[in-house]
Amino acid sequence: MERTARVRILDAAHQLMLTVGLARATTKEIAKAAGCSEAALYKYFPSKEELFIHVLGERLPQLTPLLRSLVAEPGRGTLEENLTAIARQAALFYEQSFPIAASLYAEQGLKKRHDNAMRTMGSGPHKPIEGLDAYLRAEQDAGRIRPGADTFAAASLLLGACAQRAFAYEASPTGERPPVDDFAARLARTLLSGISVADGSA
Known part of the structure; x- marks a missing residue:
């Protein structure tokens, strides 16, 4: 079953934040790793900080x-x-x-x-x-x-x-x-x- 865009974004954000840190994990790089546009990322997560909160709450x-x-x-x-x-x-x-x-x-x-x-x-x-x-x-x-x-x-x-x-x-x-x-x-x-x-x- 294909993962939804939201799940792909969370997975990509988690992986990038772990490997390069929160400061260097840009929304552009996260969207690229998730296989979607930056606009699509912002549809689910209005800011990188909110994405960070969801990574903490759903992946840790x-x-x-x-x-x-x-x-x-x-x-x-x-x-x-x-x-x-x-x-x-x-x-x-x-x-x-x-x-x-x-x-x-x-x-x-x-x-x-x-x-x-x-x-x-x-x-x-x-x-x-x-x-x-x-x-x-x-x-x-x-x-x-x-x-x-x-x-x-x-x-x-x-x-x-x-x-x-x-x-x-x-x-x-x-x-x-x-x-x-x-x-x-x-x-x-x-x-x-x-x-x-x-x-x-x-």
């Missing part, structure tokens, strides 16, 4: 749906299981999104324009922190996290560590990232030791 591991489902049902599962699942998904998301977005940091003017576009669309890298903070506050209200615990700081610590895993280990002796499952479990246990009411098994 998903974190936001997991956070939303947990916020909707605080008390489901154990805290350790939930935070391990969040850390695993976040680590995979940052691992795959970092090569795409890294080129933005090479040119401050481009990054500023990109940030402004993300702000206009109500998106940006702060959103997962807000989502995890909302989940932790819901668990706090349910009595599974200490009343005085700083949920925003806890969310920032967990997701910051997941983002660090994406690029901080390339200069290590092995040049390899910590295995994602072990990394996520250890991160969740360590975070819980500082914020949970008991041991996170509630």
Whole structure:
């Protein structure tokens, strides 16, 4: 079955953003790789920033749906299981999104324009922190996290560590990232030791 133009554009954008970075992946090159005109690309995606958001949302591991489902049902599962699942998904998301977005940091003017576009669309890298903070506050209200615990700081610590895993280990002796499952479990246990009411098994 032939792929639709929209799917071809997303596939081409994902591949180009991975190989040359977001800054150098022009809509012209994306359209060419997708086998369509630039006008056709803009029919589906009004801007490169919107195309980037759809690549993140449709081609990379998903974190936001997991956070939303947990916020909707605080008390489901154990805290350790939930935070391990969040850390695993976040680590995979940052691992795959970092090569795409890294080129933005090479040119401050481009990054500023990109940030402004993300702000206009109500998106940006702060959103997962807000989502995890909302989940932790819901668990706090349910009595599974200490009343005085700083949920925003806890969310920032967990997701910051997941983002660090994406690029901080390339200069290590092995040049390899910590295995994602072990990394996520250890991160969740360590975070819980500082914020949970008991041991996170509630």
